[in-house]
Amino acid sequence: MKKRFAITEDPISLDEVSAMVADPAYGAVTIFQGIVRNRTGARAVDHLEYEAYPEMAEEVMAQVAQEVHDRWPEIGKVAIVHRIGKLGVGEVALVAAVSAPHREPTYEALQFVVNKVKESVPIWKKEVWEDGEAWIEGPEDRGRAVA
């Protein structure tokens, strides 16, 4: 069984993350994938370079999950996997999944998870364009290069 809160350099398997939160008692699994987009504003993105403080990132992910359980007691399990290294357009950077007996709380809980990951998990990304590069800093940059 792979870790439910993980930083990885390998491609993320959607099936594996889904299996991490599955349980016979849970009828709903809701999953978000963050994918590297080809444009940011007017610039064409060539690729992104992700960096993490892995040991802390995985601990903060677990804390985010604990907050989810505190706010939505119906949520069964949470899994958060973020890929680091060089990622090209169309590659999956983040997969977050939540499960519950019924679907209603999963959408809001998943939105909370993704927002918290962007705000508080120590991960950074550098956008690389054809003619330059820049670190994207802080949640104000949310949604520039990734959905």
Add this chain to the structure above:
Amino acid sequence: MRSPLEQLRVYIEREMGVSAVQITIRWFARLRERTGRSQETVSVEPGRTVEDLARAMEERYPGMRLLSGGIRVARNRRYSGFATKLEDGDEIAFFPPVGGG
């Protein structure tokens, strides 16, 4: 032959009669690029704070700002404030605003 770091520790212990506090600093993103390293070990006097360490690093790396620009600090993998006192063996990370996802 002692390393400069070891020499500093010996100096602090001899001159101040106290044990120096050993800190591991970890640098990330643009701070890693600026310092040219992902981590380093430093000795500081007992009783110093994260802010003292940040000031010392701003002097070591001219032009680098740690006390402004939204730089976050983590002590032993947990978000921390600049007023926190350093203890022997601490791992202190300085990093820019995070932006994963």
